[in-house]
Amino acid sequence: MQQGPNRDARPPDARQTCLRLGAIGVIVFSSAAAFAYVGGWLDPQRLTPARVVDALEANSGVHAGFRRNHAKGVCVVGHFESSGAARTLSTAAVFASGNTPVVGRLALPGGNPYASDSSVPIRSFALQFTSPNGEQWRTGMNSMPVFPLGTPQAFYDQQLAARPDPKTGKPDPQRMQAFFAAHPESGAFLAWAKTARPSASYATESYYGLNAFYLVDAQGARQPVRWRLAPLDAAAAPAAQPRHDADYLQADLQQRLAQGPLRWRLLVTLGTAGDPTSDATRQWPADRPTVDAGILVITRSASQDEGPCRDVNYDPTVLPRGIAISDDPLLAARSAAYAASYERRTSEGPPQGATASSHSTQPERAQ
Numbered sequence: 193m194q195q196g197p198n199r200d201a202r203p204p205d206a207r208q209t210c211l212r213l214g215a216i217g218v219i220v221f222s223s224a225a226a227f228a229y230v231g232g233w234l235d236p237q238r239l240t241p242a243r244v245v246d247a248l249e250a251n252s253g254v255h256a257g258f259r260r261n262h263a264k265g266v267c268v269v270g271h272f273e274s275s276g277a278a279r280t281l282s283t284a285a286v287f288a289s290g291n292t293p294v295v296g297r298l299a300l301p302g303g304n305p306y307a308s309d310s311s312v313p314i315r316s317f318a319l320q321f322t323s324p325n326g327e328q329w330r331t332g333m334n335s336m337p338v339f340p341l342g343t344p345q346a347f348y349d350q351q352l353a354a355r356p357d358p359k360t361g362k363p364d365p366q367r368m369q370a371f372f373a374a375h376p377e378s379g380a381f382l383a384w385a386k387t388a389r390p391s392a393s394y395a396t397e398s399y400y401g402l403n404a405f406y407l408v409d410a411q412g413a414r415q416p417v418r419w420r421l422a423p424l425d426a427a428a429a430p431a432a433q434p435r436h437d438a439d440y441l442q443a444d445l446q447q448r449l450a451q452g453p454l455r456w457r458l459l460v461t462l463g464t465a466g467d468p469t470s471d472a473t474r475q476w477p478a479d480r481p482t483v484d485a486g487i488l489v490i491t492r493s494a495s496q497d498e499g500p501c502r503d504v505n506y507d508p509t510v511l512p513r514g515i516a517i518s519d520d521p522l523l524a525a526r527s528a529a530y531a532a533s534y535e536r537r538t539s540e541g542p543p544q545g546a547t548a549s550s551h552s553t554q555p556e557r558a559q
Contacts, residue, residue, distance in 0.1 A: 239348055241532035247351035252303025256540040260533040262316055264307055265299030266442050267499030270453065270490040272321055278460055278485040281415050282407035284514030285323035287485060294488065295320045297501040298394045298445065301334070309441045310432035313388035317399040317421060318506035319488070327512035330504070333399035333421060336388070339472035340381035344525040350375075377473040392436055393429035393444045395454045398422050403508065404469035404518040407460070416463035416518065418476065421456035421488060445493055458485040469518040505534050 248260045255263060276289040286292050296319045300309055314335055321329040341347050353371035354363045372378050391397060399421040406414040432440070448454060460483045461476060468474045496502060509517055509527040517523045 239345060241529040244344070244348050244351070244529050245532050245536060247348060247355075248303050251351055251355055255303065255305050257537060258303075258305045259537065260303050262297075262299040262301055262318075263303050263305040264309075265297050265316075265496050265501075266445065267494040267496055267501035268296045268298055268445075268490045269492050269494065269500060270294050270296070270488065272458070272486055272488050274486040275484055276486075277483050278407065281409055281417075281460075281462075281483070282514035283410050284329065284407075284512045285325050285327060286321045286329055286512065287514070292321045292323055294490075295322075295500045295504060296490065297496070297504070297506065298441075300441065308438040310390045310436060310438075313385075313390040315391070315394055315397050315399075315441075317394075317397075318501075318504075320501075320504050320506065323512060328510055329512050329515060330506050330508060330510040331401055331419070332506045332508055333401045333419075335397040335399055336381065336384055336402075337400050338380045338384065338475050339402045339522075340378040341375060342377055342471045342473045343521055346375060347522075377471075380473060380475060389431040391429045392432050392440060393426075393448070394441055395445065395448050396423050396426045396429040399456070401508075402472045403520045403523050404463065404467075404472075405511075406516040406518060408514050408516055414516065416467060416469050418461045418463070419485075420459050420461070422459055424455040424457055424487065426454070442493070449491070449493060454490040456488045458488055459483070460485050470520050472520060472522055505530055507531070 245260050252260075252263070259265075272286065272292045272294050274287055274289055274292065276287070278287040279289070281287070296317060299316045299318070300307060301312055301314045301316055316332065316334050318332040319330070323329075341350060350371060353367050356362055357364050372382060401419045404416055404418055407417050408414050429444070437443075445454075462481045462483065463469065463476055464480065467476045467480070494500065507527050507530050509523055511517065
């Protein structure tokens with residue numbers, strides 16, 4: 193995640209760090225929303241999509257009609273300008289030269305639609321590309337470069353460990369310490385989290401698709417990949433300061449869009465033999481080749497209660513021909529839990545207590 197000018201601020205002590213990690217743990221998603229039983233690889237008596245969604249609700253509260261994670265957000269609209277550079281790797285129409293319409297959503301992770309924008313250093317970006325042939329590609333990315341845990345069960349256990357103490361309203365630091373000590377695979381994420389600070393803009397973040405996928409070419413050859421968005425012509429925003437109010441991210445977004453479109457490069461990293469495709473906690477070596485697939489252009493925003501992202505389920509397994517899921521167990525699990533969250537949310541009707549004046553209280557009916 194990009195850092196602001198005050199990156200040299202003194203690091204928090206161990207207790208504060210644990211509390212921050214607990215807060216991050218509750219809302220991490222992204223990819224990060226909810227991971228659960230699917231496809232029979234976990235005993236359904238141990239873990240189901242409903243149980244994972246229940247755990248998220250227990251940590252963030254139940255806000256009827258809102259997303260169970262990434263509850264606070266804003267719709268964005270634009271298009272993808274393909275460079276054609278990825279066309280030899282994939283038959284997906286989105287990579288052919290030309291433009292593809294995009295409906296996206298920028299959001300603050302977590303299940304509380306009233307949370308302050310500075311409550312967590314993670315921002316998320318979900319996208320739906322719709323090609324002329326009708327095929328869609330949906331993806332959810334986050335501003336952290338690595339995921340803390342590699343299995344649905346570990347994610348669920350993290351939610352239990354991060355449950356707020358009724359006396360303090362915050363996770364128990366000792367319980368969080370014990371959880372992470374039992375999960376050394378979270379080391380790379382913890383190293384990032386200790387210095388991460390919430391920035392004052394969505395527009396200046398890099399967003400990472402933390403799971404591996406495959407690009408499939410016309411001959412059926414499968415190339416393992418990971419992708420990310422890198423901002424264009426956007427200097428790093430400062431870290432959030434006390435002068436920033438609870439809803440500064442949308443205000444900053446609107447101000448920037450009033451001056452012109454926002455752009456990110458879509459960079460596709462090519463994995464090689466031995467690079468893990470089933471473990472989102474492990475980054476690939478920095479020397480892996482990268483393909484500049486094109487430029488994402490965002491031209492306008494819209495409220496999440498009436499905007500085009502409202503009814504989009506940003507299920508990362510919705511893929512066009514030419515892109516395929518990997519063996520990462522989090523992918524199928526995310527799909528199952530997103531569906532459970534969507535069904536629960538849409539059955540509740542409009543959000544309770546929402547007002548039209550604040551994007552933090554706009555209704556959101558789709559994951």
